[in-house]
Amino acid sequence: MSGLKELLKKGLGLGDMAFNAGGGAITWFPGHMAAATRAIRHRLKLADLVIEVRDARIPLSSANADLQPHLSAKRRVVALNKKDLANPNIMHKWTHYFETCNQNCVAINAHSKSSVKKLLEVVEFKLKEVICKEPTLLVMVVGVPNVGKSALINSIHQIAKSRFPVQEKMKRAAVGPLPGVTQDIAGFKIAHKPSIYVLDTPGVLVPSISDIETGLKLALAGSVKDSVVGEERIVQYLLAVLNTRGTPLHWKHLNNRRIDGIEYEAEENHEYSLKNLKPKRRNLPNRSDLVYVEDLVMQVQRALYSSLSEFNGNVEDESDLESLIDLQFSALQKALKIPHKASEARLMVSKKFLTLFRTGKLGPFILDDVPDVKPVS
Structure with missing residues (x-):
């Protein structure tokens, strides 16, 4: 995943988030x-x-x-x-x-x-x-x-x-x-x-985070307020992780029927907010809502699968990875049915995509790598 490491340093503006002691004011503390x-x-x-x-x-x-x-x-x-x-x-x-x-x-x-x-x-x-x-x-x-x-x-x-x-x-x-x-x-x-x-006890973070990737993982998991880092920036990191791991390619095998175009019949003008997926919401989704969310998830997975499988670049190259992520934002906008001319389309895409990830609708994930443990001699 060297492309991701380089991306954090140079690409997409992810390296200037001031997740370090010398990076300016830490507004989340x-x-x-x-x-x-x-x-x-x-x-x-x-x-x-x-x-x-x-x-x-x-x-x-x-x-x-x-x-x-x-x-x-x-x-x-x-x-x-x-x-x-x-x-x-x-x-x-x-x-x-x-x-x-x-x-x-x-x-x-x-x-x-x-x-x-x-x-x-x-x-x-x-x-x-x-x-x-x-x-x-x-x-x-x-x-x-x-x-x-x-x-x-x-x-x-x-x-x-x-x-x-x-x-x-x-x-x-x-x-x-x-x-x-x-x-x-x-x-x-x-x-x-x-x-x-x-x-x-109240949750407390350290005043500064020296490792940019650690800061992004905390933001992705919701330990840092989205407004501090920016939803779009968090989703750029999430897409970088998914692409370098090849995760969307695995969705092809999980959802063959849906990805190949066989979909459930869903109401065209269905009104349901993904915010209702979050914990402690009073209104539980009904059967129609569940079908709507499932259909939305499949559309999202299909969009990411198609964009990655058709991509001719190298996801280990930060420039290629940046281009792929830009394409995927457009694909997600269409999958999430966000108006093409919306002035804040990327922000709307980011918020909905983060909700699907954080509520487990995109599947279970562990973002940290298990450290190597040296055997005790």
Whole structure:
């Protein structure tokens, strides 16, 4: 994927995003993040165990590098959340990688009680050695924005209420699709004898990100607000990843009938917003909506397949890759039925395409590469 690496340095303007210490003001690190980082470091001293939530699609890129020295000194369980959006064929390699590094790791879906119960079993096992010594134990949940910490906290509450008598009314953690929803550190009692408290914390990023690709992965996963990086720029990176991996060519085998032109009958003037695919939307899609979204996804996959399979250039060359991505923006505009003369067509394409990716409609992905682990001699 050398073409992608070069693209990040030179092509498409992706290399001037100031994801580095000398690149100017870092607008995604507001005052509450700085204050929260200080508070988290202070409370880490009191924590008996830390659940570090990471995005399963970016197991390394979603780690807060500034907190790692503090976390490595604590009992810790790494929870790779959103496993339902991550490639299951690679997920086991990541859990094995963490195990090889002597780090407890559990792949979870924070919205699944059975999945969260497995995580709690590991947490309880890790706390066994201190339960007999301390009447009160503190578990801290940390992670960068939008990895699903609050969703995990809410699931833990539901499980705890079914297991233990709860004396006080518990407040649910705020959950939202935007980074930075949780702005205070709140404690919740989840068990008695011993008393176990879970602290939810706001998502915090490092003030600067030295690696441009790490910054783009965080933006793609939604840990950095889209307005900071720009939706079009994020989609340029996503298309570069898909093309250099040859992903659209695999869609041909998955969707032969649809890509070859056999489509479901869909209402021509169907009104449905892709925003409704995002979590916590009140209006659930009906059968007609589902058919509409499925048809839209197939049109998008077919557009990217056709553009890549007919492309005569070299995706490992940054100039060729840039040309291909420009062609694909036009193809996506047609597939997503965005008016040709729309003044903000590329922005509209980017927003819809990002929604399909982030909700898993384009398939499961893991963007980070599993590091090579040297065998212990």
